[in-house]
Amino acid sequence: xxxxxxxxxxxxxxxxxxxxxxxxxxxxxxxxxxxxxxxxxxxxxxxxxxxxxxxxxxxxxxxxxxxxxxxxxxxxxxxxxxxxxxxxxxxxxxxxxxxxxxxxxxxxxxxxxxxxxxxxxxxxxxxxxxxxxxxxxxxxxxxxxxxxxxxxxxxxxxxxxxxxxxxxxxxxxxxxxxxxxxxxxxxxxxxxxxxxxxxxxxxxxxxxxxxxxxxxxxxxxxxxxxxxxxxxxxxxxxxxxxxxxxxxxxxxxxxxxxxxxxxxxxxxxxxxxxxxxxxxxxxxxxxxxx
Amino acid sequence: xxxxxxxxxxxxxxxxxxxxxxxxxxxxxxxxxxxxxxxxxxxxxxxxxxxxxxxxxxxxxxxxxxxxxxxxxxxxxxxxxxxxxxxxxxxxxxxxxxxxxxxxxxxxxxxxxxxxxxxxxxxxxxxxxxxxxxxxxxxxxxxxxxxxxxxxxxxxxxxxxxxxxxxxxxxxxxxxxxxxxxxxxxxxxxxxxxxxxxxxxxxxxxxxxxxxxxxxxxxxxxxxxxxxxxxxxxxxxxxxxxxxxxxxxxxxxxxxxxxxxxxxxxxxxxxxxxxxxxxxxxxxxxxxxxxxxxxxxxxxxxxxxxxxxxxxxx
Numbered sequence: 209x210x211x212x213x214x215x216x217x218x219x220x221x222x223x224x225x226x227x228x229x230x231x232x233x234x235x236x237x238x239x240x241x242x243x244x245x246x247x248x249x250x251x252x253x254x255x256x257x258x259x260x261x262x263x264x265x266x267x268x269x270x271x272x273x274x275x276x277x278x279x280x281x282x283x284x285x286x287x288x289x290x291x292x293x294x295x296x297x298x299x300x301x302x303x304x305x306x307x308x309x310x311x312x313x314x315x316x317x318x319x320x321x322x323x324x325x326x327x328x329x330x331x332x333x334x335x336x337x338x339x340x341x342x343x344x345x346x347x348x349x350x351x352x353x354x355x356x357x358x359x360x361x362x363x364x365x366x367x368x369x370x371x372x373x374x375x376x377x378x379x380x381x382x383x384x385x386x387x388x389x390x391x392x393x394x395x396x397x398x399x400x401x402x403x404x405x406x407x408x409x410x411x412x413x414x415x416x417x418x419x420x421x422x423x424x425x426x427x428x429x430x431x432x433x434x435x436x437x438x439x440x441x442x443x444x445x446x447x448x449x450x451x452x453x454x455x456x457x458x459x460x461x462x463x464x465x466x467x468x469x470x471x472x473x474x475x476x477x478x479x480x481x482x483x484x485x486x487x488x489x490x491x492x493x494x495x496x497x498x
Numbered sequence: 499x500x501x502x503x504x505x506x507x508x509x510x511x512x513x514x515x516x517x518x519x520x521x522x523x524x525x526x527x528x529x530x531x532x533x534x535x536x537x538x539x540x541x542x543x544x545x546x547x548x549x550x551x552x553x554x555x556x557x558x559x560x561x562x563x564x565x566x567x568x569x570x571x572x573x574x575x576x577x578x579x580x581x582x583x584x585x586x587x588x589x590x591x592x593x594x595x596x597x598x599x600x601x602x603x604x605x606x607x608x609x610x611x612x613x614x615x616x617x618x619x620x621x622x623x624x625x626x627x628x629x630x631x632x633x634x635x636x637x638x639x640x641x642x643x644x645x646x647x648x649x650x651x652x653x654x655x656x657x658x659x660x661x662x663x664x665x666x667x668x669x670x671x672x673x674x675x676x677x678x679x680x681x682x683x684x685x686x687x688x689x690x691x692x693x694x695x696x697x698x699x700x701x702x703x704x705x706x707x708x709x710x711x712x713x714x715x716x717x718x719x720x721x722x723x724x725x726x727x728x729x730x731x732x733x734x735x736x737x738x739x740x741x742x743x744x745x746x747x748x749x750x751x752x753x754x755x756x757x758x759x760x761x762x763x764x765x766x767x768x769x770x771x772x773x774x775x776x777x778x779x780x781x782x783x784x785x786x787x788x789x790x791x792x793x794x795x796x797x798x799x800x801x802x803x804x805x806x807x808x809x810x811x812x
Contacts, residue, residue, distance in 0.1 A: 212568035219598040227586065314582030320548055321576035321642075322599050323568045496548055 213328040220324065220332035221339065228302070228340045237298030238347045241291035245348075248287040249355055282366040284352055289458050291351075292374040295344040296381045296454065299337050301402055303385025306333045307491065308398040311498060320496045330386060330488045337382035338375070345374060366461050369469060373457040376476035380450035383483035390490040393498065409449035416442040453479060499524045499649060499680045500545060505554035507540050507704075514540040516704040518554070522682050527675050529691040529712075530684040532701030533799050538684045541701070542653050545682075546576060559648065572600060575642030579654030581634040585627035589618060589637050592626055593644060600645035612640040616666070632663040639670055650674060652683040656690060668694060692791040702799045716794045722747050722759040725767065728783040729754055729774055736777045740770065754782075 228234055307330075310316035319329070349371065356363045388405065392398045416438040422431050446452040453476045460468035500522035507515040515537040522528045532538045543549040545556060547567055556563040558570045584592060590609060597605040613619040616636035626634065635655065642650060652671070656664045664687065671694055675681050685691050691698060692712065699709040708715050729736065732754050740758065741749050745766050748759035760766045771781050 210568060212572065215601055216599060219595065222598070223584075223595050227584070230586070314580055315584055317548070317580065318578070318582045321546060321571075321574075321578070322596060323571040324599070325547075325567060497543070 212323050213325070213331075216322075216324045216328040217332040217335060220319070220329065221335040224306075224333065224336035225339050228336065229343070233298065233302065234340060234344065237295055238344055241294040241344070241348060242351050244294060245287040245291045245351065245355070248290065249284075249359060249361070252283050252361070253359055282364045283361045284356060284363055285366050285370060285458075285462065288348070288352060288367060288370050288374075289454070291348050292345075292370065292377065292454065293451070295341060295348065296374070296377050296450070297406065298344065299341045299378055300381040300385040300406065300450070301399075302340065303333070303337045303382045304388040304398045304402040305395055306337070306386060307389035307487075308392040309389075309395050311393050311494075311496065312395050314498050316496045317498070326488055326491045330390070330484065330491055333386060334379075334382050334484060337385070338378055341375070341378035341382070345371065345378075366464075369461045370458070373454065373461065373469070373473065376473050376480075377450065377454045377457070379480040380453050380476050380483075383480045383487065384450045386487045387483045387490070390487040390494065393494070409445055409451050412438070412441050412445045412449075413452075450479065499526075499559065500682065501557040501560075502541075502545075503555045503557075505541070505544060505556060506552045507537070507544060507549060508552040514704055515544070515551075515701075518701075518704070518706055520699060520706065521709075522680060523697070525675070525678055525680055526696045527671065527681040527683060527694050529695035529698035530682055530701065531688070531691065531698055531795055532684075536701040536799075537704040538701055539653060540704075542578075542651060542682075542684065545651065546574070547571065572645065573648045575645065575647035575650045577635070577638045577642045577650075577652045577655045579657040581631065581638065583626040583629075583634060583637070585625060587626055588623050589613065589626060589629070589640075590622040592637065593640060596641050597644055602645050608644060609640075612643060615670070616640050631658050632660060635659060635663065635667065639667060643670075643674065648679060650679055650681045650683075652681065652685075654685055655683065656685060656687050664690065688790070688792040688795055698791070700795060700798050708798050712791065715798075716788065716791065717762060723762045724787040725756075725758040725760055725770060726783075726785050726787060727756045727758065727770060727774070727781060729756060730780040730782050731778060732756065733777060733779060736774055736779045739773050739777055743769070743773070745769075 307316070310319070316329075352363060352367070355361070384405075385402070388401045389398050392401060419431070419434045419438045422434075453472060457469060457472040457476070460466075460472050500520060502518050502520040505515055505518040505520070506513070518537075518541060520541070530538055530541070540549060544551050545558065545563070547563055547570075558566075559573065561570065563570055584595075587595070590613070593609045593612065594605065597609060602608055610619065613622050616639060618633060618636055618640075621629075621633070626637065629637065635658075639655070642652075650671070655671075656667050659667065668690055671681055671683065675694075681694075683691065683694065695712060697709070697711050698715055700707050700715070732751075737749065737751065737756070740746055740756065743766075745761045745764060746758050747761065750757040758770065760770075767784060767786070771784065774781050
């Protein structure tokens with residue numbers, strides 16, 4: 209990479225990270241994740257206390273138990289998955305504002321008076337999002353380590369795999385958010401786009417599941433059409449939605465399938481590259497002026 | 499220093515810049531003028547690589563901009579009329595950030611010196627959000643000078659400033675030019691351009707309609723000098739005698755005043771006075787009137803585009 213580009217990326221990413229750390233948003237996301245995780249862990253602990261069940265997680269038993277148990281034998285996995293979801297949603301929101309906010313404020317134009325080009329700018333923003341997620345993740349890891357010590361719920365290989373997966377997910381989320389941001393000139397438009405997409409990504413699989421379990425003896429035709437439509441939408445969402453990549457990866461971890469996990473990480477990487485490239489192309493077309 | 503060839507920028511419905519041949523020489527202060535919408539800012543944006551030209555080429559420091567983007571941008575300092583800042587940063591942090599971006603050596607020392615120069619060192623730890631318009635413009639100047647650029651591009655740098663602010667920025671531009679920096683300045687404050695610039699280019703409807711040293715541009719607008727002579731006892735003999743002089747191109751009479759258009763090349767005041775005295779008149783007052791840059795600017799930009807291209811482009 210061009211040395212000047214690397215300098216620009218370092219300077220911009222550093223400034224952005226500092227700005228993020230001095231803002232409330234990241235801490236709200238961390239707090240929210242921890243509250244959700246606490247609630248889930250509390251539910252587990254209460255269940256164990258009430259029913260006298262002992263949890264003895266072991267990576268070797270994951271596959272065998274998964275088919276028999278309603279949840280993973282690593283009880284911290286699901287709370288971690290939810291905290292990662294929350295952290296990732298924060299990153300998507302933050303990324304979806306990252307370019308449009310600067311364009312809206314005019315600071316983008318001033319920045320580009322200097323030795324900055326669209327590639328260095330988009331990569332810098334992306335790096336900053338990953339670093340921010342890293343900070344969020346550090347809080348989460350510290351929290352789970354402490355909770356593990358208190359609750360005696362062990363943190364196994366699945367936990368480690370989930371942490372790695374979440375970094376790839378953050379890449380997907382950040383690149384998708386930046387893709388949205390590169391298309392807009394106003395912060396308001398970015399927020400609306402973000403909400404529309406997140407709601408769509410979360411709602412489509414739920415609607416699809418709902419439609420699939422409908423009884424079909426009456427209104428057969430309508431249900432059939434609905435099933436066809438939601439199946440198509442669900443298929444599209446499963447490739448476009450960054451959440452779907454976390455879902456696939458989590459399933460692979462819970463099933464103990466390393467090959468599926470690697471495949472999931474690979475697809476996440478492809479997804480990130482595609483959306484980052486698209487962000488740069490759109491950014492170039494939109495320009496830096498307000 | 500800057501050289502454009504057939505530079506053209508077309509938007510969907512308009513042609514912002516057409517076949518622009520701009521030449522800014524090393525070490526000069528070049529005034530880039532034009533009415534609103536003439537294409538000045540679009541040109542500046544293209545010179546900075548922020549707008550892609552539809553056609554034509556740009557060379558800065560003798561190198562094509564598109565192939566030497568980073569190298570060129572690291573040697574250019576820019577101030578625009580738009581004051582966009584990271585409001586949550588202090589002046590010190592802001593300059594420090596740009597110092598990192600440009601990899602400025604002895605960054606802190608330079609930032610301190612620049613803040614002292616723009617008289618804002620004592621407010622270095624205040625958020626830029628609370629800065630006044632004039633203070634922000636000074637910080638923008640400091641940002642543009644931080645990396646010791648060889649070329650300064652200033653787009654309306656004195657817009658909205660009070661007379662003190664205008665003077666401060668004029669002084670800084672003059673000092674920087676004295677150090678050898680080339681300056682391209684676009685401004686509506688033509689009196690400032692007149693004081694600062696060695697050469698000007700006037701853009702109208704996306705075309706460069708006049709370019710050259712200030713005096714030559716004015717000459718193109720007003721080839722003659724106007725002499726206004728106030729005379730006691732203005733007789734027909736005086737009028738006839740002056741009208742027959744070869745250097746008098748045109749003569750108008752207004753009460754006891756004669757308005758003479760004389761050849762710009764010479765100074766004919768003594769000859770005119772002598773003729774008046776020899777014909778029993780008495781010169782009460784005499785003044786020479788030349789076009790100011792503002793008058794020249796208005797005349798040039800109001801004239802028909804086609805004729806100006808023929809006669810005005812240097």
